[in-house]
Amino acid sequence: MDRITQGRHHPADTVLGPGDDAAIVAAPSRSVVATTDMLVQGRHFRLDWSSPVDIGRKAIAQNAADVVAMGARCTGFLVALGCPSDTPISVTDGLTDGLWLEAERTGAGIVGGDLVQSESLVISITALGDLDGRPAVLRSGAQPGDVVAVAGRLGRSAAGLAVLLAGIDGHDGLVDAHRVPSPDYSRGAAAARAGATSLTDVSDGLLADLGHIADASSVSIDVVTELLHPDDDMRSAANELGVSVFDWMLGGGEDHAFAGTFPASVILPDGWVVIGAVHDGSGVTVDGRGHDGSHGWSSFSV
Ligand SMILES: Nc1ncnc2c1ncn2[C@@H]1O[C@H](COP(=O)(O)OP(=O)(O)O)[C@@H](O)[C@H]1O
Ligand SMILES: Cc1ncc(C[n+]2csc(CCOP(=O)(O)OP(=O)(O)O)c2C)c(N)n1
Ligand SMILES: [Mg+2]
Ligand SMILES: [Mg+2]
Ligand SMILES: [Mg+2]
Numbered sequence: 177m178d179r180i181t182q183g184r185h186h187p188a189d190t191v192l193g194p195g196d197d198a199a200i201v202a203a204p205s206r207s208v209v210a211t212t213d214m215l216v217q218g219r220h221f222r223l224d225w226s227s228p229v230d231i232g233r234k235a236i237a238q239n240a241a242d243v244v245a246m247g248a249r250c251t252g253f254l255v256a257l258g259c260p261s262d263t264p265i266s267v268t269d270g271l272t273d274g275l276w277l278e279a280e281r282t283g284a285g286i287v288g289g290d291l292v293q294s295e296s297l298v299i300s301i302t303a304l305g306d307l308d309g310r311p312a313v314l315r316s317g318a319q320p321g322d323v324v325a326v327a328g329r330l331g332r333s334a335a336g337l338a339v340l341l342a343g344i345d346g347h348d349g350l351v352d353a354h355r356v357p358s359p360d361y362s363r364g365a366a367a368a369r370a371g372a373t374s375l376t377d378v379s380d381g382l383l384a385d386l387g388h389i390a391d392a393s394s395v396s397i398d399v400v401t402e403l404l405h406p407d408d409d410m411r412s413a414a415n416e417l418g419v420s421v422f423d424w425m426l427g428g429g430e431d432h433a434f435a436g437t438f439p440a441s442v443i444l445p446d447g448w449v450v451i452g453a454v455h456d457g458s459g460v461t462v463d464g465r466g467h468d469g470s471h472g473w474s475s476f477s478v
Pocket of ligand 4: 378
């Protein structure tokens with residue numbers, strides 16, 4: 177346990193870190209943003225595909241993105257770890273380093289957790305955040321006439337996963353994007369300050385996650401494929417595997433890019449790019465039509 181808790185620098189929101197019965201985390205806004213997400217070996221990661229550092233980073237990124245998708249910043253993380261009894265120390269050390277590395281990118285610390293013996297590796301994180309006095313940006317605020325915009329790259333994680341599953345060589349950048357998402361954690365608060373009407377992170381797939389906004393806001397959302405710009409390395413991997421690059425961009429999860437809606441009059445903050453529009457109606461369309469391909473990952477379908 178000492179290996180997990182000792183020798184780390186605790187940022188300002190950590191009023192009391194690990195060691196007592198519970199931690200104390202600052203809540204300057206007097207309301208706390210809270211979310212939890214779990215990574216399960218075999219389901220969310222494989223140790224032959226990802227290093228322990230990668231897995232630790234991904235676990236934090238996935239949770240931090242949900243805090244940021246409320247327009248908040250992260251203030252602390254709680255980490256519950258299940259490990260087989262024969263897990264090498266190098267694996268738990270790597271996980272801990274990865275967790276801390278990504279936590280530091282968010283500006284928050286790991287304030288506590290739990291460690292149990294289990295049959296496979298399971299990492300469950302609870303992330304806390306603060307809105308710094310602003311209202312949260314919910315999924316329910318999109319208005320007909322708004323633009324739809326994203327911050328971050330789409331489809332690269334799904335492309336990397338497809339490369340790993342197919343066992344083909346090369347495409348290291350895509351495989352890296354699958355191993356460790358790289359959300360820019362400043363984008364959510366910037367969107368909130370600019371007047372975003374709704375916000376989410378892309379965890380399951382762009383169309384699925386925009387679908388949550390469309391449902392919650394009682395609007396329809398149209399994505400314009402001409403406004404999505406696939407990278408050359410995604411195009412070449414798609415050609416090699418005989419699939420459409422847009423399947424990854426529209427239905428691929430785990431990039432943890434941010435997607436949101438803004439009034440058409442707003443000058444978008446840095447990093448945000450228009451990809452579509454909000455209309456009256458319901459559901460999500462692509463270039464004005466229903467999309468036959470996958471809209472995103474579904475937790476219980478495979
Ligand atoms: N077991 C659960 N108990 C209570 N709420 C849950 C549970 N699982 C998911 N939720 C809630 O459902 C919503 C959607 O969850 P999820 O699809 O996991 O979101 P995300 O993709 O942003 O992580 C969240 O508000 C989450 O808190
Ligand atoms: C070994 C392996 N197989 C498949 C995937 C693909 N995958 C697993 S979970 C997921 C999407 C998000 O998962 P979920 O548990 O729904 O997370 P949340 O939406 O709660 O963030 C995807 C695309 C993977 N990452 N690793
Ligand atoms: Mg979740
Ligand atoms: Mg989310
Ligand atoms: Mg999900």
